[in-house]
Amino acid sequence: MTVVCYVASAVAIIAAVLVITGQRAMHALLHLVLMLLALALVFFTLGAPFVAVLQVVIYAGAIMVLFVFVVMMLNLGPPGERQERRWLGAQVWAIPVLLTAILLALCGYAIADLGTGGAPAGVVGPKEVGIALYRDYLLAVEIASLLLVAGLVGAFHLAPPTRAGEEAQTASANSRQPEETADG
């Protein structure tokens, strides 16, 4: 299990370096998802299965979907399509596929290593976490919910209005830009 932890950590670090050195936003994003999944495996081997599941479901699932949406909205038009066709070369997907394959092998090994017994020693399961969360940290949970509401209101306030089409909106925003900069 220690070996799984180390190799997953190495995958996470390599993926993190690939994120910050990436040239294409979508590739960096996929490397980021890879790093999150590797870290979920690290959490699992460290005896935190609940956090590992949350990492996969919320972080690699929900939060990354937001990133994908935004990247997709920023890459519009035929240049984007031409770019995507160029992305399908082997040198682009070889390293991510290799890292993901390592992660998959680790995951299979870890699951096979679990055996059929109960929870092994050293694991702090969801029950303990839930009890601590809603008994000792109840105030923190309330504050976190307030923070989420604030984020919701902020995102709703910042999001551009969607009544007009995206194209018209971008055009109007671009045409509006010079006069506003002239004002400043």
Place this chain on the structure above:
Amino acid sequence: MADIAAAPTSVMLGVALALFLIGMAGVMIRRDLLYVLMSLEIMFNGAALAFVTAAAKWKQPDGQVMVILILVAAAAEVGVGLGLVLRLYHRFGTVDGDQISLMKG
């Protein structure tokens, strides 16, 4: 599987530090705001790994609770941050932090 948390605490803290520093380097060297946000996620995860390592060291759930709170903070930050990025893109046609310099920062 006798001992699930066999990895030494110092090594995992080193990994957490490495992730945090990689994220910080990304925040500093990248000018594209999307990459800055992604690097922030890496920093969040470095901190989360430190918390999980500490929780595994003392076999207490408190560290995992902190990771859940980090998750909430990251979700709120990403919602507002990506809204800002979209707004900047519609306004300026770019998300390059160097070109958006109306405040002369």
